[in-house]
Amino acid sequence: MSADVTTPFAxxxxxxxxxxxxxxxxxxxxxxxxxxxxxxxxxxxxxxRQFVLTFGLLLIAAWGWSLIGLVMMEVDGxxxxxxxxxxxxxxxxxxxxxxxxxxxxxxxxxxxxxxERTYELLSITGLSPRQIVSGKLGSAVVQVAIxxxxxxxxxxxTYMLRGISMPTILFVVxxxxxxxxxLSVIGLLVGTxxxxxxxxVLLSVVLIVGLLIVFFIGIGIxxxxxxxxxxxxxxxxxxxxxxxxxxxxxxxxxxxxxxxxAQITFVSDNRSTRLRVIMLIQHACLIAWxxxxxFTVEVMDEEILYGLVSCxxxxxxxxxxxxxxxxxxxxxxxxxxxxxxxLGRAVLTWFNPGPGTGYMFACCGLIxxxxxxxxxxxxxxxxxxxGSTSSTDMEKIxxxxxxxxxxxxxxxxxxxxxxxxxxxxxxxTLFVAALIQVLLITAGTAGPFVVExxxxxxxxxxxxxxxxxxxxxxxAHIAEGGTMxxxxxxxLTVVPLTALIVFVLNLPGILHEVRHxxxxxxVRVAEEDEQLAAETKPHEPVQISPWDVQ
Amino acid sequence: MDGSHPMIELRQLHRxxxxxxxxxxxSFQVERGQVFGYIGPNGAxxxxxxxxxxxxxxxxxxxxxVDGFSVVNDPDRVRGRLGFMPDYFTTYSNIDVRxxxxxxxxxxxxxxxxxxxxxxxxxxxxxxxxxAEKPIDGLSKGMKQxxxxxxxxxxxxxxxxxxxxxxGLDPRARIELREMIRxxxxxxxxxxxxSHILTELAEICDTVGxxxxxxxxxxxxxxxxxxxxxxxxxxxxxxxxSGVDGLPDWLANRPSVSEIKVDGGLVRxxxxxxxxxxxxxxxxxxxxxxxVVAFGARRRTLEDVFMQVTKGLVQ
Numbered sequence: 001m002s003a004d005v006t007t008p009f010a011x012x013x014x015x016x017x018x019x020x021x022x023x024x025x026x027x028x029x030x031x032x033x034x035x036x037x038x039x040x041x042x043x044x045x046x047x048x049r050q051f052v053l054t055f056g057l058l059l060i061a062a063w064g065w066s067l068i069g070l071v072m073m074e075v076d077g078x079x080x081x082x083x084x085x086x087x088x089x090x091x092x093x094x095x096x097x098x099x100x101x102x103x104x105x106x107x108x109x110x111x112x113x114x115x116e117r118t119y120e121l122l123s124i125t126g127l128s129p130r131q132i133v134s135g136k137l138g139s140a141v142v143q144v145a146i147x148x149x150x151x152x153x154x155x156x157x158t159y160m161l162r163g164i165s166m167p168t169i170l171f172v173v174x175x176x177x178x179x180x181x182x183l184s185v186i187g188l189l190v191g192t193x194x195x196x197x198x199x200x201v202l203l204s205v206v207l208i209v210g211l212l213i214v215f216f217i218g219i220g221i222x223x224x225x226x227x228x229x230x231x232x233x234x235x236x237x238x239x240x241x242x243x244x245x246x247x248x249x250x251x252x253x254x255x256x257x258x259x260x261x262a263q264i265t266f267v268s269d270n271r272s273t274r275l276r277v278i279m280l281i282q283h284a285c286l287i288a289w290x291x292x293x294x295f296t297v298e299v300m301d302e303e304i305l306y307g308l309v310s311c312x313x314x315x316x317x318x319x320x321x322x323x324x325x326x327x328x329x330x331x332x333x334x335x336x337x338x339x340x341x342x343l344g345r346a347v348l349t350w351f352n353p354g355p356g357t358g359y360m361f362a363c364c365g366l367i368x369x370x371x372x373x374x375x376x377x378x379x380x381x382x383x384x385x386x387g388s389t390s391s392t393d394m395e396k397i398x399x400x401x402x403x404x405x406x407x408x409x410x411x412x413x414x415x416x417x418x419x420x421x422x423x424x425x426x427x428x429t430l431f432v433a434a435l436i437q438v439l440l441i442t443a444g445t446a447g448p449f450v451v452e453x454x455x456x457x458x459x460x461x462x463x464x465x466x467x468x469x470x471x472x473x474x475x476a477h478i479a480e481g482g483t484m485x486x487x488x489x490x491x492l493t494v495v496p497l498t499a500l501i502v503f504v505l506n507l508p509g510i511l512h513e514v515r516h517x518x519x520x521x522x523v524r525v526a527e528e529d530e531q532l533a534a535e536t537k538p539h540e541p542v543q544i545s546p547w548d549v550q
Numbered sequence: 551m552d553g554s555h556p557m558i559e560l561r562q563l564h565r566x567x568x569x570x571x572x573x574x575x576x577s578f579q580v581e582r583g584q585v586f587g588y589i590g591p592n593g594a595x596x597x598x599x600x601x602x603x604x605x606x607x608x609x610x611x612x613x614x615x616v617d618g619f620s621v622v623n624d625p626d627r628v629r630g631r632l633g634f635m636p637d638y639f640t641t642y643s644n645i646d647v648r649x650x651x652x653x654x655x656x657x658x659x660x661x662x663x664x665x666x667x668x669x670x671x672x673x674x675x676x677x678x679x680x681x682a683e684k685p686i687d688g689l690s691k692g693m694k695q696x697x698x699x700x701x702x703x704x705x706x707x708x709x710x711x712x713x714x715x716x717x718g719l720d721p722r723a724r725i726e727l728r729e730m731i732r733x734x735x736x737x738x739x740x741x742x743x744x745s746h747i748l749t750e751l752a753e754i755c756d757t758v759g760x761x762x763x764x765x766x767x768x769x770x771x772x773x774x775x776x777x778x779x780x781x782x783x784x785x786x787x788x789x790x791x792s793g794v795d796g797l798p799d800w801l802a803n804r805p806s807v808s809e810i811k812v813d814g815g816l817v818r819x820x821x822x823x824x825x826x827x828x829x830x831x832x833x834x835x836x837x838x839x840x841x842v843v844a845f846g847a848r849r850r851t852l853e854d855v856f857m858q859v860t861k862g863l864v865q
Contacts, residue, residue: 028662036656040642040649047644116640120606121701124629125657266625267608333623524555524618528627 036127037135041109042142050105051143058097058147062154065089073161081163084226087172090154091222094176097147099218100211103183106140107207110191111200119195119264129264133188133257140184144177164226167233172222179218182249183211185256192263237297244289251282268331272323272353276361279319283365286311287372294376295385305373305397306479312369313404313475316362317412317437323358324416325433328423328509330354330516338518349514355433356510359416363503366405373401392483399478399492406499407471411441413502420509444469465490555618557582557709557740558603562612565598565764572598573609574764580740580757582708585731587755587772588744589856595764596744597637600713603742604634616709630658633702637713637744639694641686647673647697648682651704658705672700675730692723699730710734712743716750728754752852762860775855785854786828788817788835789844797840804831821847 031039045051069086113119122132155173158164190203225232232238255278262271290308294301330338330353339348350361377397379385415437422432448467463477465487474495477485521529558580565573573595580586588596601607603614605625613620619627641650651672655665673679676696681689689697695715702710712731716724724747732754735741745751751758752772759769768775790797794817801807801819806827809820821828825847832845 032661036653039656040645040653043649044642044644117636117638118640118642120636121634121640121654122657124604124606124632124634125654126630126659126705127657128626266605268622268625331623332620522620522623525624525627 035131035135035138037122037132038138038142041135041139045139045143054097054101055146055150058093058150061093062090062151065093066154066157069161081161083158083161083163086161087155087158087164087169087226088219088223090151090158091172091176091226092219094147094151094155094173095215095218095222097151098144098176098180099183099215100208102140102143102147102180103187103211104204104207105143105187106136106184107187107191107204109136109139110188111203114191114195115197115200123264129261129266130258132264133192133260136188137181137185137257140187141181144180144184148173148177168226171233172225176218176222178249179214182253182256183214185253185260189256189260189263192260240293247285247289251278251285254278255282268333270334270337270353272326272358273351276323276351276358279315279361279365282315283312283369286315287369291372291376294380301380302393302397305377306400308376309369309373309397309401309404310475312366313408316365316369316405317408319365320359320362320408320412321415321434321437322430323362324355324412324419324437325430326353326355326358328354328356328420328513330513332519335516335519336521338516340518345514352513352516354513355416355419356506356513359412359506360510362412363409366408370401370405374398395484396479399484399488400475403478403491403495404471404475406496407475409499410495410502411437411444411471413499413506415440416506416509417502441471445472463487468494555615556580557584557617558586558711558742559615560599560603560612561614563599563602563609563614564611565595565602565607566610571764573602575612576761576764576766577612578759578766578769580709580742582740583735583738584757585735585741585743585755587751587758588742588761589748589751589758589852590744590761591860594761596761597713599761600634600711600742600744601636603711604632604636605629606634630705631707631709633705633707633710635698635702635710635712635715637717639698641694641697643687644685646683646685647678647689650686650697651700654701655704660705668704668706672703675703676700677726691718692720695719695723695727699727703734708739710739710741710743712741714744714746716745716747724750748852748856758852760856760860767860768855772852775852784821784823784828784847786819786821786831786847787844788819788842789815790817791841791843797835800835800838800840807831 065086069082069089073080073082110119113122123129127135152173155169159166159169187207190207193203194200255275258274258278262275265271287308290304290311294304294308297304334353338352339345350357350364374397377394381394415433418436418440419433422436448470452461452464452466463473463485467473467477468491474491478488478491520526556579560576560578563573563576564571576595576599578586588600590596598607599614602609603616603621605621605628608622613622615621616628617631619631621628642653645653648669651669652665655668660668670679673682676699678693678696678700681693686694686697695718699712699715702712715731716727719727728750731741731743735754735756743751743755755772757769757771758775760767760775788797794812794815797817798810798812801810801817806822807819808822809818811818821831828845828847832842835842835845
């Protein structure tokens with residue numbers, strides 16, 4: 001027995017040899033500050049066969065493609081500009097590694113932790129859910145960096161072969177890396193969705209198919225950019241679109257990242273507020289970009305405003321579908337952090353977890369989008385920055401800005417009533433709530449077609465008021481054409497009125513959630529907080545020189 | 551920390567899975583330096599309540615506290631104070647003993663020298679220091695159990711929850727584990743331990759709780775449990791020279807005798823009464839012609855109590 005049971009466990013100390021090498025000390029310092037999961041997974045990866053195999057395959061493929069390219073250049077006498085073709089080949093190899101293997105590896109990393117129950121031990125350590133997800137993401141970043149570094153000399157080599165510019169090479173590498181990280185964070189989110197093996201198998205298949213689709217789309221975009229895209233770099237609109245895409249990328253990256261964090265956060269914690277803040281940032285970014293385009297680009301002004309309302313309606317419909325699936329009761333832990341002041345409660349209550357506050361949050365977002373669109377239109381018309389919009393177009397934009405959000409508010413509200421009803425019998429999850437909304441919208445869209453096909457066997461005619469439950473066709477019907485459609489008065493009365501009634505029906509539930517107030521910390525927690533605060537309080541200043549003030 | 555609260559406290563804890571009441575209104579406390587043995591048949595609700603304590607599951611009603619902090623509302627504070635050893639062992643591939651402990655030490659925010667010392671201390675305590683560079687996949691079951699214990703000790707928590715820590719261990723390893731647990735308790739750690747090996751629990755536990763079908767049916771010190779359930783009864787074993795024919799019927803006619811069992815040439819029964827009653831019944835046996843060659847009353851073991859109070863019911 002080597003356990004020394006006679007020596008108290010807590011009193012044993014063993015001297016640790018001091019490291020004298022400066023570089024070692026630097027790496028030690030860095031290592032102390034790295035995420036523990038990153039350290040562990042890097043150690044594991046360096047010993048794993050999978051990494052050696054993937055890295056080896058990447059190098060073999062790159063060398064193979066280099067040889068094929070050289071042979072082909074030899075065949076045509078070496079006079080052609082073979083840079084683009086060679087680059088696309090190398091890109092395919094890089095994209096397969098960083099766009100398929102790494103994101104799938106990120107998914108498996110989290111999924112297998114749940115499958116093999118190592119996640120349970122991990123979850124009860126001092127690591128926060130954010131540290132767990134960022135550690136896994138960090139591991140993906142390291143892999144992307146290794147694979148990209150490995151193939152970088154080949155990519156640089158294509159520049160020597162002529163036909164491709166350095167900005168194009170850098171641009172493609174940057175978007176491949178960003179794309180890989182975006183896909184990795186999606187992989188992590190998918191990995192948190194379930195711990196059940198059969199669902200994980202299904203999700204694996206879906207993820208692989210999705211990654212392959214993105215892989216082929218990426219190859220298509222890269223080929224276009226490499227063969228004909230150089231001129232784009234001088235185009236302002238190209239950079240504006242890139243700016244929009246980057247904004248969308250960053251905000252969705254944050255949303256997906258924190259959604260993955262929320263998925264593995266302890267149930268009694270607040271898993272919603274941070275996500276709602278990101279949704280609001282997305283909302284603001286979307287309005288800012290559309291506003292910028294509306295006031296600076298001189299074409300398609302009406303389309304830009306229709307686009308803004310449509311994007312907002314879609315954004316809040318999706319986010320709202322998830323928010324109404326939240327649990328209505330707040331844990332004691334969440335209640336400890338609720339806003340207390342009148343202003344705080346009035347403004348921040350809608351960021352609290354809960355289906356009612358979530359519904360209200362989405363409704364406010366939609367109404368804000370509708371008002372912003374109308375204000376942008378009025379400012380654009382008054383200042384002349386928004387181009388020349390006729391009064392009919394103006395009316396149609398106003399009508400669309402009312403109709404599209406009204407549909408979302410109505411469908412989301414009806415879904416919420418269903419979810420509340422369902423919760424009397426069973427525990428409705430986020431997935432169930434989202435499914436209910438999808439089913440309702442599908443029924444509202446497909447139902448009129450079914451009725452029409454039964455009533456009129458002669459086939460479908462044009463738009464009629466029977467389609468009033470169809471949010472897509474009804475909204476499009478208002479927007480299309482040169483004049484306001486005949487059905488507009490009915491649509492603009494019935495749909496917003498329905499939305500209002502549904503909203504009023506949901507008010508009791510919303511009010512119930514608004515009534516939550518902050519509660520005091522338990523005595524034990526307050527005691528410890530005081531103790532910790534006392535420990536971190538700076539000591540009394542000690543006089544160490546005659547100039548120090550006593 | 552004022553020490554006025556128990557280190558582990560379960561308050562009217564309930565956990566239901568559909569219609570199954572895995573944990574049904576369980577309450578008990580474990581003080582600093584105390585070892586609490588949690589006994590029950592398979593499916594009784596031991597692991598469920600331990601998982602709730604370890605913040606891996608949520609109670610349907612009631613709450614559990616570790617060092618005064620609720621597992622529902624302050625799981626982060628509970629986790630830093632609790633070492634949990636589950637009844638399964640899973641690990642990461644391509645990782646050795648030291649790296650495994652290093653990972654968990656980092657995960658508990660131990661830094662620099664403090665972390666290295668914690669790893670060395672745990673490896674020394676669990677006897678894993680000679681296997682520091684060995685891949686975990688190559689460890690024996692006993693060594694894996696030690697590693698699991700080491701992992702749960704790495705942040706030196708004041709509370710330990712050990713779910714079947716001795717399962718699958720050979721006798722020597724069990725004795726070693728028992729010594730380690732006793733040492734930890736002597737250092738002031740509150741330990742909740744479940745096991746099927748009741749004789750072992752009797753030796754290391756200060757308090758025992760017996761659980762069946764989610765309900766705590768007996769709780770108290772080992773002495774209380776062993777003697778207190780039916781303090782005025784004794785288990786008596788009798789061996790008769792020429793077979794036991796007639797003895798069970800003879801015993802059955804006596805009102806102070808119950809639970810008569812025949813095992814070969816041996817008759818076991820429970821006698822209500824004192825030592826005088828034992829002497830009286832022996833005299834009566836001999837008087838009635840039974841050729842008694844052995845007669846002895848023995849103290850109830852934890853196993854006897856367990857068998858007496860539980861009905862082997864599962865849900």
